[in-house]
Amino acid sequence: MRRPGPSEDSGDRGERVSGRHGQRQDFPWWLCGLGMIGLFLLWNILAEPHYRAALLMLSKGIGITLMVTLVAFSAAVVLGLGLAMLLMSRQLWARQIARAWVEVMRGIPIMVLLLWVAFAMVPALVAGLNWLLAPFGAGPLLTRDFPLIWRAILALVLAYSAFLAEIFRAGIEGVDQGQSEAALALGLSPFQRFRLVVLPQALRLILPPLGNDFIAMLKDSSLVAVLGVTDIAQLAKVAASTNFRYIETYNVAALLYLSMTIGLSLLLGRLERRLKQGRRGGAAPAGLADRLPRDI
Numbered sequence: 001m002r003r004p005g006p007s008e009d010s011g012d013r014g015e016r017v018s019g020r021h022g023q024r025q026d027f028p029w030w031l032c033g034l035g036m037i038g039l040f041l042l043w044n045i046l047a048e049p050h051y052r053a054a055l056l057m058l059s060k061g062i063g064i065t066l067m068v069t070l071v072a073f074s075a076a077v078v079l080g081l082g083l084a085m086l087l088m089s090r091q092l093w094a095r096q097i098a099r100a101w102v103e104v105m106r107g108i109p110i111m112v113l114l115l116w117v118a119f120a121m122v123p124a125l126v127a128g129l130n131w132l133l134a135p136f137g138a139g140p141l142l143t144r145d146f147p148l149i150w151r152a153i154l155a156l157v158l159a160y161s162a163f164l165a166e167i168f169r170a171g172i173e174g175v176d177q178g179q180s181e182a183a184l185a186l187g188l189s190p191f192q193r194f195r196l197v198v199l200p201q202a203l204r205l206i207l208p209p210l211g212n213d214f215i216a217m218l219k220d221s222s223l224v225a226v227l228g229v230t231d232i233a234q235l236a237k238v239a240a241s242t243n244f245r246y247i248e249t250y251n252v253a254a255l256l257y258l259s260m261t262i263g264l265s266l267l268l269g270r271l272e273r274r275l276k277q278g279r280r281g282g283a284a285p286a287g288l289a290d291r292l293p294r295d296i
Contacts, residue, residue: 083162168202
């Protein structure tokens with residue numbers, strides 16, 4: 001076994017020392033401060049009836065907030081992956097259409113997109129469907145047949161599909177081209193190369209930014225309150241306008257959002273550290289042969 005030279009050994013020691021020192025510098029004092037503020041608000045919730053009333057009122061919107069976020073993000077992931085495939089397509093028309101979609105959706109503020117989808121796009125779709133179904137004698141559809149919550153989810157899907165498409169494209173293109181060439185030499189089809197070789201390695205690069213966008217969507221889901229969807233933000237607005245307890249109500253609303261976003265951020269940070277440790281020399285990733293079908 002070759003012994004490391006002096007420069008290599010000193011470099012390894014420096015990396016370990018800097019890693020330990022970095023951990024001391026990166027101790028989450030900010031989290032301790034926020035924890036103290038959270039404990040103070042929790043004490044107020046337990047001690048003051050106005051805080052308790054605000055918590056009982058706003059907690060009814062947690063389910064709607066999480067449902068909007070999960071459904072919209074799941075659909076945006078599927079649509080974003082399809083757009084990423086079009087962005088990397090060999091067909092010029094496919095790349096141009098996908099690029100136009102991404103640039104338009106990224107250039108429109110989410111608030112404007114919510115209002116446009118709810119009050120312009122959906123009525124136009126309803127009118128188009130009525131025109132198509134009229135020869136078949138189908139009863140006319142009404143715009144109110146499409147609930148506002150699903151219009152809001154549709155708007156979030158359209159907006160975030162553009163951001164996720166770029167994340168998927170960057171992650172897939174970040175995989176070493178030699179991996180695809182080796183899979184091609186083994187006779188794998190394009191779909192098998194993508195599913196068995198490219199995508200598993202790209203996920204290591206994609207998961208952290210996907211988690212960041214999930215947290216961003218959780219916060220942006222509060223925008224659906226402009227459509228009257230009864231999430232946390234809408235219930236906070238209704239409660240504050242009813243009892244005029246703005247400080248207590250919006251303190252509780254901020255605490256609920258912070259509890260969800262900071263918890264997700266900590267989980268995302270732990271996942272990212274585990275992925276980095278795996279790349280630095282932890283357990284070796286499964287080889288190409290382990291991912292191949294047995295009949296190849």
